[in-house]
Amino acid sequence: DAGVTQSPTHLIKTRGQQVTLRCSPKSGHDTVSWYQQALGQGPQFIFQYYEEEERQRGNFPDRFSGHQFPNYSSELNVNALLLGDSALYLCASSLRQGANGELFFGEGSRLTVL
Amino acid sequence: GQQVMQIPQYQHVQExxxxxxxxxxxxxxxxxxWYxxxxGGxxxxxxxxxxxxxxxxxxxxxxxxxxxxxxSSLHITATQTTDVGTYFCPTGGGNKLTFGTGTQLKVEL
Structure with a gap:
């Protein structure tokens, strides 16, 4: 049973560019959330997708957008990259009607913006 | 979720x-x-x-x-090197968790 998989694992971009990160949730899960983790900080909630719609959003600008596909996989897009967008981007999957609220995190995509 | 204060921020202990x-x-x-x-993980x-x-x-x-x-508290008895890491106590629900900065634990032999 594959867990949460994310790609790419590492990438380097320059300011102003755009990036797309991908996530496949754990088998059987229908909800995907994205988190940004800066160095030395805890993960910060970006948004959550369920039934192909954004359901909740954290305090992130519109440059951050996402998508969920019919197979529950998800993408995170960031436009007009800033140096401050350098971080580990974590995807977390769960069941919408999960019993104990447990989130399963992927290994993350480490983005460096130069 | 409400953000909670977590202490200490760092802790070094002997195994x-x-x-x-x-x-x-x-x-x-x-x-x-608790997470x-x-x-690197x-x-x-x-x-x-x-x-x-x-x-x-x-x-x-x-x-x-x-x-x-x-x-809330997390207590680890007789720490081992495998306990090294950062421990977080996020709050919230519906998959939207609010994380603090956590407690970073280092275990020395």
């Missing part, structure tokens, strides 16, 4: 010593979760506490939820 980290909120929490993140769910005064154990780890549901 075999005990370790405790505390999370405190100014408001009543509906639940609290562990190894260096991703957060891994440890447990969720929901009931007032709840105490749960996982081998050498003991989790408590305060009677007033405003604080």
């Amino acid at each position: 075999g010593e005990d370790f405790t980290t505390y999370c405190n909120s100014s408001t009543t929490l509906s639940n609290i979760q 562990k993140q190894r260096p 991703h957060p891994v769910f440890l447990i969720q506490l929901v009931k007032s005064g709840e105490v749960k154990k996982q081998k050498r780890l003991t989790f408590q939820f305060g009677e007033a549901k405003k604080n």
Whole structure:
């Protein structure tokens, strides 16, 4: 049973560019959330997708957008990259009607913006 | 979810010593979760506490939820090098968790 998989694992971009990160949730899960983790900080909630719609959003600008596909996989897009967008981007999957609220995190995509 | 204050921010212990980290909120929490993140790794769910005064154990780890549901603690007995990492106590629900900066634990031989 594959867990949460994310790609790419590492990438380097320059300011102003755009990036797309991908996530496949754990088998059987229908909800995907994205988190940004800066160095030395805890993960910060970006948004959550369920039934192909954004359901909740954290305090992130519109440059951050996402998508969920019919197979529950998800993408995170960031436009007009800033140096401050350098971080580990974590995807977390769960069941919408999960019993104990447990989130399963992927290994993350480490983005460096130069 | 409400962000809780977690202390200490860092803790160095000798292998075999005990370790405790505390999370405190100014408001009543509906639940609290605990996650562990190894260096270079991703957060891994440890447990969720929901009931007032709840105490749960996982081998050498003991989790408590305060009677007033405003604080929680994680106690590790006889630490091992495998306990190294950052421990977080996020709050919230519906998959939207609010994480603090966590407690970074280092275990020295």
